[in-house]
Amino acid sequence: MRARVLIRPKAGILDPQGQTVERALPALGFDGVSHVHVGRLVELDVEDPARLPEMCERLLANPLIEDYEIQTQTA
Amino acid sequence: MRARVLIRPKAGILDPQGQTVERALPALGFDGVSHVHVGRLVELDVEDPARLPEMCERLLANPLIEDYEIQTQTA
């Protein structure tokens, strides 16, 4: 099964990348953009999607500073 | 409107980050995982979602090396 893990900085955790993008967009003429956050995307084929949360906790995300969300799609 | 941009390395381009994750997972006891790719996630509030493709082309992704996908959700 194809799965995606969306990883983003936890609320309240400093997100310098998001800040930089938020400042850059208006300068390019893209107004009306706010609350920008930059995170990571992991896409993978996984036989047993039930193990995904554990994979996230142990390797894919850093639970100390990141939240994650799992999206699965049947191929 | 809340939007997400999922950015991943184009197919065929070596993705050492994906490979590293793919190698690390079995070592932690997670088998049956393949085709791992690591990319970027940008989340943002945007007033005019019609402009998202242009934002991606100009800033958020580099079309030479990356594909992107836009997800929008009404708040």
Add this chain to the structure above:
Amino acid sequence: MRFGVVRFPGSCDEVDALQAAQLVGDAELLWYADHDLRGADAIIIPGGFSYGDHLRVGAVARFAPVMEEVERFARSGGPVLGICNGFQVLCEAGLLPGALLPNTSLRFLCRQVDVEVASADTAWTRGVALGERLSVPVKHTTGRYYAPDPVLDELTANGQLTLRYAPGQNPNGSARDIAGVSNAAGNVVGLMPHPEHAVDPLTGSEDGLKLFASVTRGAALAA
């Protein structure tokens, strides 16, 4: 000969580049927010971490106001050298072909390497001999040169591969050992190695000086 060295927020090697250029000519820093090259005859986009390398290396700096002037200058044939982060910025700006991807090791690597001059026909390499070996350091996390194969073939055929890592010394997994490329006209060059850190034997090597001297020679020829 007057060099302008661009300083972005997050540039790190701009003073090194300035001092290197001053060994062969006049040089001053150019502020990223100004639409002004202050009459420079040659532009250097230095190394560092412009805008913290946030989002994607070079992606934000390429839109800095000064870059509009740099683009105009480059398209009119003015000599432009991008070093490391500067190379990344020039690729993002479309002034050079290709892109730079994370090193296959995924680690930052700082190491003295040998590179070979693969084209002596650019503004920045005319003072060196084709095939000459230079000792210069690399220091980067995102230096793996990439372009699609047909593009690489074309670059090779056009003589746009400027520097190559010496056999066995490719530090980052770059396609075809590419350490530097130029645009078709040869006035815009991007390098991952740092010639500005190789201008004094006391700090490792002075081979890099030849690249800065090349551009002054070009100017002398044109004059």
Add this chain to the structure above:
Amino acid sequence: MTVASARHRELGLTDAEYEGIVERLGREPNEVELAVFSLMWSEHCAYKHSKKLLRTLPTEGPRVVMGPGENAGAVSVAGGLACAFKVESHNHPSAVEPFQGAATGVGGILRDVFAVGARPIAILDSLRFGEPADSPRSRYLLEHAVAGIGHYGNSIGVATVGGEIYFESAYEQNCLVNAMCLGLIERDRLIRSAAAGVGNVLLLFGARTGRDGIGGASVLASAELGDSDGAKRPTVQIGDPFEEKKLLECSLELLERDLLVSLQDLGAAGLSSASSEMASKGEVGLDIDVRRVPLREADMEPFEIMVSESQERMLCVVAPERVDEVVAVCEKWLVNATAIGVVTDTRSLRVFDGDALVGDMPVTALVDECPLYDLDPVAPSVPMYPAPRRVLSGGEDARAALLALLSSANLASRRWAFEQYDCLVGSRTARRPEQADAAVLMLADRSALAVSIDGNGRRVAIDPYRGTVEAVLECSANLACVGAEPLGLTNCLNFGNPEKPHIAWQLTRAIAGLGDACRALGVPVVGGNVSLYNEGGGGPIFPTPVVGMVGELPDAARAGRLGFSRAGDAVAVIAAGSWAPSLTGSELDKLRGEAPWGALPAADPGELRALHAAVRQGVRSGALHSAHDVAEGGLAVALAEACLAGGIGARVDLAARGGAGEARLFGEGPGAFVVSGPGESLRPFGAAATVIGEVGGDALEVEGALSIPVAELASAHAGGLADLLR
């Protein structure tokens, strides 16, 4: 005591300390005051268990222009400049989150240096972890700490030019991450942190304030880490080197334009510590309105704002009429700047939330009146630390022993780590890692500074006094090998819980050794840091004083190298009469599973001072083509390292220098150098120098002991650490 006041214990205050606070305030502290006091009276800020001992250190000398007490100490150097430097620990945060912990450790020490106005020019790191071969966690910590240091230093454009890493199981649960920074400034432009001028404006600039590191100073820096590290994670600070780069350039421009009255970085205990230190030094008061502090999260409580350890922030005091100019400079560098308070004559730190007064504390009570404690030192009568895992059985020959040593985690090449650091930015690095015993940084007039950092915890565990003396001597020897004369020293004292008698003994003896060695060498202590309570379930760390020493040499072009360079050069050992290498506490003993216990050889720092001066002179004059001090692994390892660095072999016969027995080959103890040069260049050393052989060939041959091709030495040395970290 009221119910509310029971919270003081959770915040790390004793009942007696709490009563002291009540007495000074004349009432119970409210929440804001309790939070601020608990941090200001924490070990980390108040040095409760070390201050009395630190007062015994020599801090004066002709070259000292700023001693302990400011953000960084400074010594005068060539060209009218001062070199400001300091070392600081970030141990507990790194144990919890090694990448961010190490990164913010670098960020913190950089701010200490530019807070005195100096432009940072170099970083060094001193790291301790558990055994990498045995412990995946230690490998993880190592990998991420090194990446974090590189990330911060590389991104901000300050060269990381040196450091050290030791692996011992005593650090398994408490890794050490110490970072040192050096900066340069015109001597008469050094700025202090004392607030002054009633009516002047207090300006906060840099990053916005979030919940980073709330409780960090008291929870993270003073509690023993247990199994519940994870639960403490939300308090970890996140670093942004891009923000700090802007902050650095902005601060230096503000100083360059003479716009500031004083400047102070925000470190441990955030706004509380920075503001009260500024007020204390200036003997003034400060009113702060927390409502004006730009926040990352809207709903922060006043006490949270006061103690937040969000990174990349600075405070300055500015005359009211200069505020607009200051803000303009900050805007130019994309740095936020906000007036958050004003200098008063109340000698109190008053905290307002808009119009409401939410805290009112006498500055002297906060900064100067935390009780200081005497220690109860008791020497241990049995070994305090278990024996290490045995790697060698003891019967091996010299060849096998040397190869095992070179590939052991403590002696193997550090290339894996230092290649992750930009050691070149600034274009002044005349000696990089593995080229010489100390990093050499060229100045504008082509004279140079040299810097070395050292501290072998295992030897300090055996004898805290002699071990610490050795750390100082080792730095001085390293400087001698590049031709540099010491100017000053900084130190970071990493120890366990000082309330325990044996730890108290270690700390007391170590500081005595530090002071004695400094006095004997004539090197003043200009600053430092203390990190206590480094112990968890597995017991205390090795007592680990880390010494960072800065020196100068007249000509960067003459800076020494450690590697043999010319075939035909004579190889000599230059040693003190008192040199008495022994296997006790040596790396070979460790590989053989010996516990750290026994007697270290005594050193005579006075005699070694003269020896170091002679080596220094030999290097400066160009007489010596290489110089390398004999340290971990003893003479055999020093010879091998000189071959490796030069890529050339040597043939030596130790008959004239005590023979090739194990203690001579692998024994350790201060007082010897391996040098090379033309035979006649060794004459000035007299009896101290013994020619033992000649540079040349492609193997290291020690008559009657071993013969190993340089290539084989190289592969043992190169792979020892790198192979564990693929």
